[in-house]
Amino acid sequence: MIQQNRITVSGLKKYFPVERGMFREPRRFLHAVDDITFSIPAGESLSLVGESGCGKTTTGRLLMKLCQPTGGSMQLNDGQQTIDLANLKRKDLRTFRRKAQMIFQDPYGSLNPRMTVFDAVAEPLNVQQIGNGMERELRVADMLALVGLTPPSAFLFRFPHELSGGQRQRVAIARAMAVNPIFVVADEPTSMLDSSVRAGMMNLMLELAGRFHVSYLYIAHDLAVARYMGRDLAVMYLGKIVEQGNTEEVLGHGLHPYTLALLSAIPVPDPRVNRPPAGIKAGVTAPLNPPARCRFYDRCPIGDDYCLNHDHPPLEDKGAGHLAACYKV
Numbered sequence: 624m625i626q627q628n629r630i631t632v633s634g635l636k637k638y639f640p641v642e643r644g645m646f647r648e649p650r651r652f653l654h655a656v657d658d659i660t661f662s663i664p665a666g667e668s669l670s671l672v673g674e675s676g677c678g679k680t681t682t683g684r685l686l687m688k689l690c691q692p693t694g695g696s697m698q699l700n701d702g703q704q705t706i707d708l709a710n711l712k713r714k715d716l717r718t719f720r721r722k723a724q725m726i727f728q729d730p731y732g733s734l735n736p737r738m739t740v741f742d743a744v745a746e747p748l749n750v751q752q753i754g755n756g757m758e759r760e761l762r763v764a765d766m767l768a769l770v771g772l773t774p775p776s777a778f779l780f781r782f783p784h785e786l787s788g789g790q791r792q793r794v795a796i797a798r799a800m801a802v803n804p805i806f807v808v809a810d811e812p813t814s815m816l817d818s819s820v821r822a823g824m825m826n827l828m829l830e831l832a833g834r835f836h837v838s839y840l841y842i843a844h845d846l847a848v849a850r851y852m853g854r855d856l857a858v859m860y861l862g863k864i865v866e867q868g869n870t871e872e873v874l875g876h877g878l879h880p881y882t883l884a885l886l887s888a889i890p891v892p893d894p895r896v897n898r899p900p901a902g903i904k905a906g907v908t909a910p911l912n913p914p915a916r917c918r919f920y921d922r923c924p925i926g927d928d929y930c931l932n933h934d935h936p937p938l939e940d941k942g943a944g945h946l947a948a949c950y951k952v
Contacts, residue, residue, distance in 0.1 A: 627700060629806055629838040630663040630686065635695035637681050641911065651911050655681040657862035658695070660938070663806075663855075665702070668832065668839035670853030670870065672846060672885070676910075678862045679842045680728075683808040686840060687725045688716060699723065701805055721751050724799035728811040730791035734783040740767070741779040744798045751802055766797040769834075770827060789820040793827070800831055809852075810842045825851055846885060850874055858882050861910055861918040863935060868945035878947040880923050917949075925951045 637656040640649035656678045663669045671679050684690050686697060688711055697708035701722055711719060724747075727733040734743055744763045748754060754762060767775040770793040783791055792812055799807055809828065813821040825848065832839060843849040849856055849870070856870040858881065866879040877883050884901035891898060906921035908914070915934045920926045930936075930950055938946040 627665050627702070628662040629665040629667075629700055630661075630840070631696075631698040631700070632662065632686070633660045633696045635659050635682070635685060635697060636693040637678075637685055637690065638693045653910050654862045654913055655910070656685065656692075657913075659859075659862075659864045661857055661864065661867060663838050663840060665700070665805075665838060666832075666836050667855065668841055668853040669855045669857060670841045670843055670849035671857050671859060672843050672849045673859035674844065676861075677859045679844075679859055680810055682859075683725065683810050683840055683842055686806075687723060687808055688719065689725075699806060717751065720747070721802050722804055723806045723808075724802065724804040725808040726792075726795055726799050726810065726812045729815055730788050730795055730812075731783075731815075733795050734791055736783050739780045739782055740772075740786075740794050743783075743794060744801055747798060747802045753802065762801060763797075766801050767794075769800075769831070770794075770797045771823075772797070788816050789824065792816060792824060796828065796831070800835060800837075803835060804837060805835075806838050806840075808840045808842070811844065813848060814844070821848070828852070846874065846889060858885070861908060861913070863918050863948065864938060865919065865948045866946065867938060868943075872943065872945050876945070878941055878945065878952040879919075879949050880925055881919050882947075927951075 635656055636658055638652035638654055641651045641653055642649060661669060671682060673679055685692050686708065688708060692709055695709065699706045699708055699722065706719065741763055744766055745759050748759045748762060764775040767778055772778045772790065772793055813824050816824060831837065841849065841852040853870055856868065856873045857864050858866040858879065860881050866873055866882045873882065874886065877886050880903065884903045887898060887901040902924040903922045908918050908921050917926065917930050917935050920930050936948045936950050938948045941947050941952065
């Protein structure tokens with residue numbers, strides 16, 4: 624049986640204009656997301672990793688229709704129909720929001736400080752007009768119990784400032800899951816939490832994914848977290864996906880020089896292990912109107928004149944569904 628894709632992205636682009644004048648069109652653009660393609664099967668998760676500023680969060684915001692793409696296509700398949708996200712009309716956003724939700728990175732900024740826990744979790748139910756008052760109260764209590772905030776009565780009427788960071792993020796997860804979405808963008812939801820509570824939060828999200836058959840786009844900069852959360856992995860650099868495939872395959876047999884540099888930066892707990900340096904150079908390609916060549920060329924230890932004089936390499940299958948965008952591997 625062929626597994627159906629929940630999310631299909633093709634040639635997605637997002638360019639932000641800079642130096643816009645009052646009477647002239649902008650001539651410089653920041654290429655935040657530049658021609659990326661990937662898919663997420665129903666019930667599966669894709670981990671998107673890369674350094675700060677590479678375009679991970681912008682990708683998630685595009686899929687949530689929080690900003691409009693410059694080009695490319697995005698499709699969400701709910702099992703009955705395929706929704707064209709790139710051309711989604713404003714009047715259809717409410718229906719879309721019931722199918723897709725986002726968990727933001729900052730649990731201190733994603734909750735309204737003037738709203739109680741009950742109000743925050745019930746808000747999407749009110750917006751979507753799901754149930755009556757009593758049914759919403761029961762739904763909120765059930766969701767709080769499901770995310771580990773027990774007993775719910777002890778949390779319902781607290782304000783965000785009365786909660787710890789982990790508790791706030793659990794409230795944000797309960798809010799996102801309250802409408803039974805089929806797709807969730809999780810933007811580094813554990814990065815601002817203490818290491819002691821991260822494992823519990825990740826286990827909770829995996830449990831909810833199995834219970835609700837949710838597909839995740841899990842954005843992370845920590846390869847260990849990405850490995851734990853996603854069956855598949857995509858590595859992003861300056862707006863481009865440079866390597867993609869099964870998580871264990873990519874991490875165990877990385878091909879792209881940038882992926883190898885990320886892997887070499889992982890600390891080894893054995894002081895006797897002497898890991899050689901990654902060997903990448905110091906230069907970084909500017910994201911403003913970048914040249915057509917490989918984005919990693921200025922830092923690449925194996926780049927040559929061929930890489931310099933040709934367009935950015937496409938993602939090519941190097942075997943067993945392991946994709947890499949490099950002419951030299």
